[in-house]
Amino acid sequence: MTLHPFPARAAPFGRAAHLAALLRAKLTAPVLSEAFGAHPLDGAAAGFVLAALPVGRVLWVQDRLSRAETGAPFLPGVGRALLRLELGRAQDVLAAMEDGLRSIALAGVVGELYGSPCALDFTASRRLALRAEAAGLPCWLIRHAAPVADASAARMRWRLAALASLPDPDDPAAPGLPRWRAELFRGRGLPASVWEMRHDRAAGRLDLAPFAGDGSVAGAAAPAGRSMAR
Amino acid sequence: MDLWRGRRRQQGDPWPDEAPLVLLRPGRHGPVIHAANRAAQEAGARADARIGDIRALCPELACVEADPAGDAARLRRLAFWARRWGPWSAADGEDGLVIDCSGVAHLFGGEAALLARIEADCARAGLSARAALAPTTGAAWALARFGPARAIAGDARRALADLPVAALRLSPETVLLLRRLGLKTIADLAAVPRLALMRRFARAPFAENPLLRLDQALGELAEPLDAPEPPPEFIAEARLAEPVQDPGDWLPGLVQALCAQLAAGRQGCRGLRLSVFRIDGERRDIRVAVAAPSREAAHLLGLFQGRLERLDPGFGFDLLRLAAEAVEPLAETQPGLEGGSAGGLELARLVDRLVARFGAEALQTPLPRQSHIPERSERAGPALAEPPDCAARPDRPLRLLSPPEEIRVLYAIPEGPPGAFIWRRQTLRVARHAGPERIAPEWWRDRPDTRLRDYFRIEDEIGRRLWIYREGLAHDGRGGAPRWFLHGIFS
Numbered sequence: 001m002t003l004h005p006f007p008a009r010a011a012p013f014g015r016a017a018h019l020a021a022l023l024r025a026k027l028t029a030p031v032l033s034e035a036f037g038a039h040p041l042d043g044a045a046a047g048f049v050l051a052a053l054p055v056g057r058v059l060w061v062q063d064r065l066s067r068a069e070t071g072a073p074f075l076p077g078v079g080r081a082l083l084r085l086e087l088g089r090a091q092d093v094l095a096a097m098e099d100g101l102r103s104i105a106l107a108g109v110v111g112e113l114y115g116s117p118c119a120l121d122f123t124a125s126r127r128l129a130l131r132a133e134a135a136g137l138p139c140w141l142i143r144h145a146a147p148v149a150d151a152s153a154a155r156m157r158w159r160l161a162a163l164a165s166l167p168d169p170d171d172p173a174a175p176g177l178p179r180w181r182a183e184l185f186r187g188r189g190l191p192a193s194v195w196e197m198r199h200d201r202a203a204g205r206l207d208l209a210p211f212a213g214d215g216s217v218a219g220a221a222a223p224a225g226r227s228m229a230r
Numbered sequence: 231m232d233l234w235r236g237r238r239r240q241q242g243d244p245w246p247d248e249a250p251l252v253l254l255r256p257g258r259h260g261p262v263i264h265a266a267n268r269a270a271q272e273a274g275a276r277a278d279a280r281i282g283d284i285r286a287l288c289p290e291l292a293c294v295e296a297d298p299a300g301d302a303a304r305l306r307r308l309a310f311w312a313r314r315w316g317p318w319s320a321a322d323g324e325d326g327l328v329i330d331c332s333g334v335a336h337l338f339g340g341e342a343a344l345l346a347r348i349e350a351d352c353a354r355a356g357l358s359a360r361a362a363l364a365p366t367t368g369a370a371w372a373l374a375r376f377g378p379a380r381a382i383a384g385d386a387r388r389a390l391a392d393l394p395v396a397a398l399r400l401s402p403e404t405v406l407l408l409r410r411l412g413l414k415t416i417a418d419l420a421a422v423p424r425l426a427l428m429r430r431f432a433r434a435p436f437a438e439n440p441l442l443r444l445d446q447a448l449g450e451l452a453e454p455l456d457a458p459e460p461p462p463e464f465i466a467e468a469r470l471a472e473p474v475q476d477p478g479d480w481l482p483g484l485v486q487a488l489c490a491q492l493a494a495g496r497q498g499c500r501g502l503r504l505s506v507f508r509i510d511g512e513r514r515d516i517r518v519a520v521a522a523p524s525r526e527a528a529h530l531l532g533l534f535q536g537r538l539e540r541l542d543p544g545f546g547f548d549l550l551r552l553a554a555e556a557v558e559p560l561a562e563t564q565p566g567l568e569g570g571s572a573g574g575l576e577l578a579r580l581v582d583r584l585v586a587r588f589g590a591e592a593l594q595t596p597l598p599r600q601s602h603i604p605e606r607s608e609r610a611g612p613a614l615a616e617p618p619d620c621a622a623r624p625d626r627p628l629r630l631l632s633p634p635e636e637i638r639v640l641y642a643i644p645e646g647p648p649g650a651f652i653w654r655r656q657t658l659r660v661a662r663h664a665g666p667e668r669i670a671p672e673w674w675r676d677r678p679d680t681r682l683r684d685y686f687r688i689e690d691e692i693g694r695r696l697w698i699y700r701e702g703l704a705h706d707g708r709g710g711a712p713r714w715f716l717h718g719i720f721s
Contacts, residue, residue: 041653041658041694041716042694043628043629043695043719043721046629047628059580070629070631071627071629071631072629072630074626074718075596075607075608075620076598076607077626077627077628078622078628079620079622083581083584083594083595084593084594085584085593085594086592086594092588095587096584099580099584102583105577105580161692163692163693164689165693165695171664173662173663173664174687175663175695175720178695178720201622201624202624
């Protein structure tokens with residue numbers, strides 16, 4: 001049996017359910033994780049990060065370019081206490097995230113970076129990962145328009161894209177609950193896998209199911225599907 | 231004279247009131263009288279008279295050297311003491327205090343009670359004072375010296391009319407000149423045409439120009455009160471033998487010393503100012519602010535991190551001074567059993583660190599506001615505000631673009647969102663939509679020609695969920711064809 005449920009397409013049921021439960025536990029773990037967005041107009045990465053963060057105040061750090069390109073978190077839509085910080089340089093974003101990870105008043109720290117800045121090298125991500133684990137706070141790094149997934153010490157690395165939403169029960173023409181394609185392409189102790197996630201914000205529920213999309217997406221994801229247990 | 235008497239009393243041998251005594255200062259032809267006590271005044275001593283003349287009148291006169299510099303310093307300290315009656319106060323001349331007591335009289339039970347209180351408090355401190363209250367500094371000066379006791383003037387023009395021209399803070403030479411011109415009272419001076427007076431005193435310096443002094447007293451010319459800040463109470467200093475360029479090595483010691491002082495006084499500070507005194511005669515300051523009062527050395531020291539590099543040391547400095555600002559009482563707090571401190575304090579610490587490093591304008595705490603216009607439905611609150619419990623609205627986007635980005639409609643559908651539109655040269659086709667949600671302009675706040683907005687939640691073919699709006703209607707008479715904007719991104 002393979003470690004990952006995906007390439008067989010008919011997912012081994014018990015294995016996938018076990019893996020989904022494991023992932024759901026890992027999502028709220030106090031580690032550094034990365035979420036790669038697919039497109040500036042794609043809200044999947046931010047929605048996924050917000051769904052994964054525990055309840056409480058969040059420090060949300062953005063660099064200026066990601067603020068201008070993808071907007072700022074909007075309080076009525078986010079619905080939780082925010083400390084928003086807008087900074088000019090990527091190294092300032094990383095320093096502010098490190099500072100936030102020293103505080104126990106927060107429930108999580110989110111940083112957004114646009115592109116692949118030089119400041120975000122392996123050392124910087126390693127510092128963040130160690131700090132997050134020492135502080136016991138989940139830390140998320142949202143990457144916009146990052147061309148390649150460079151070396152990083154993040155314990156989980158996700159690639160997110162929006163999928164067509166679920167049908168709205170009241171209006172068939174309206175967009176319903178969001179659905180995302182979430183690809184875990186690197187995870188410590190976790191096999192690489194592709195998931196379809198459904199998020200019900202009102203109920204606070206995040207459903208994971210093995211992705212069973214069209215064949216083209218599956219074929220592209222297959223080479224990455226390898227156990228990355230370190 | 232009061233100050234001298236008070237000092238003498240503190241030294242243990244008070245001067246008897248019935249013995250005549252004068253204070254002397256050097257004059258042009260020998261010492262002249264600076265001030266005289268009541269017995270000496272009854273014997274004929276006047277200020278500025280020569281000591282020889284007065285000795286002839288009153289042989290048993292005792293003479294003491296005056297100390298004008300010390301008196302001025304004591305008057306400045308007295309100005310801070312006078313802050314009990316009003317928030318702004320300053321020393322005025324050699325023997326006056328100006329207190330701005332706008333809006334504080336009711337705390338003392340009225341203006342008359344305030345003046346009585348001032349005189350009583352001064353008498354208890356061993357000072358003889360004459361207090362007067364007027365709308366302007368000049369009028370209060372005049373009434374305190376030339377008016378009736380405890381004068382309260384509502385209308386400066388009427389209150390000053392009968393006072394002599396000397397009440398306009400003019401030098402004796404100018405007063406003599408005005409008396410020779412026949413202008414004895416302020417009413418006389420005010421009756422003279424302005425043009426004639428202005429021509430006569432065109433060359434006079436500002437302080438000697440009776441017209442400008444009159445304008446100041448009547449409130450027609452502004453005279454702001456320059457109230458000095460009280461000197462900091464808690465200071466730590468490091469004097470260096472050689473000038474250095476980097477304060478980093480001395481700062482931990484200074485912060486420790488300051489925090490020890492604060493702890494001894496059970497105080498906490500809400501700000502620190504590090505001043506370096508450069509050898510080229512300049513001073514440079516760095517200020518850091520704290521959201522909640524603190525005297526924790528490690529925390530305060532951390533706020534200077536990254537700030538010292540931007541300090542311009544010039545050729546070096548040889549004195550560092552760290553002063554605590556906005557000192558408040560701060561009781562000892564018991565740390566939690568697990569070693570941590572309270573959550574509110576932790577948040578304040580975090581805000582301090584972020585603000586000290588990145589500036590106060592970079593950090594925002596959005597709070598909800600009652601408005602349907604999306605940009606106005608959140609406001610910037612204080613960083614330590616506890617936000618009210620607000621549930622996320624499913625019809626509001628996760629991220630808001632500011633400003634909204636204009637999109638170009640390719641395929642318009644009447645009464646609905648566009649079938650396809652171009653955003654930054656990319657074509658997006660609308661697969662599903664919900665709406666419209668009409669948000670009318672807030673007429674009490676917006677310009678009259680602001681157009682309404684019809685918001686649509688749309689989803690494109692690959693699942694990107696966006697919030698777009700049409701500004702205006704086709705024939706609403708508020709501009710041309712309606713324009714479309716992209717305003718938000720849903721999860």
